[in-house]
Amino acid sequence: MPKVELNLEDDELKELLLGDRDKAMQSIRAKILDEILKSEATEQIKARAYVRSDERTNSRNGYRVRQLTTRVGSLELHVPKLRHGNFSTQLFKRYQRSEQAFDLALMEMVIQGVSTRKVAEITKKLCGTTFSKSTVSALCSNLDDQVLDFNRRPLTQKYAFVYADA
Template identity: 55%
Template sequence: MSQDQGLAKLLEQVLNQILEAQLTDQLGAGRYERTEERKGYRNGSYPRQLTTRVGRLALRVPRTRDGEFSTELFQRYQRSEQALVLALMEMVVNGVSTRKITQITEELCGTSFSKSTVSSLCKGLDPMIQNWNQRSLHEHVYPFVLVDAIYTKVREDGRVRS
């Protein structure tokens, strides 16, 4: 087992133990434990793949009968580590192409993100960029204004033009 695989297995075991401990804390009772303080009942678990910097982790997320259990480790439909997603977004902001990002993530993490996945992740950046572009410049006095431009080709009305 390589060093990265060993670290991934260790992290996987630790996260599974944390999930179990969170459920025990939420229910107020451990497995097969009968107490007066019990707030619900376990109902098995479901598998969840989580892509991280050390590789893909196979987690067992516990369930409750009422479906109320949620964890702070990741969001409900999150499939990738948040730091990894933010790194992907930063690469896009810095002008790295989606194909290059796919190659980089495959080399670093052992798993690749499709071009469409990278594009959909970065759609969340569009409102922030639009707000920044449309902010008012009249609020401050600027002694110097530096203007920078980039020359790109865009697809418009089915044609590519400068």
């Protein structure tokens, strides 16, 4: 992993120490992720920005603004673009729009019996971002294979109690 340096402005430090810590942490986390993305682009290109090198394999072509929903709120990231080919990062998958832990929390709510509409309301209150009920259902479709495996498992063990709910 490359070395990343982060510079904070005075107002950001004051906000972190004296003001709204959640907003400050959200801003700092976005800056850290942006710096990691820049350093990953440098590794892929094999040259820093604005530096000519014989080892250079590609060149930068601006960046793409992308929203990533996390546990601390929605972050605005600047994902680098490359002139030839696609930039790939280890932080998230190509079309991933929310943090893996956040997705798992949404799926866990549905498993525990919370309706998809209520999950959408909860995420609006907690994170300030909305997820439609169809988005929550699409996330939970990843669980279908696991549920089928559970339902089709052999019941070869002897069970002392059988509970049926109708």
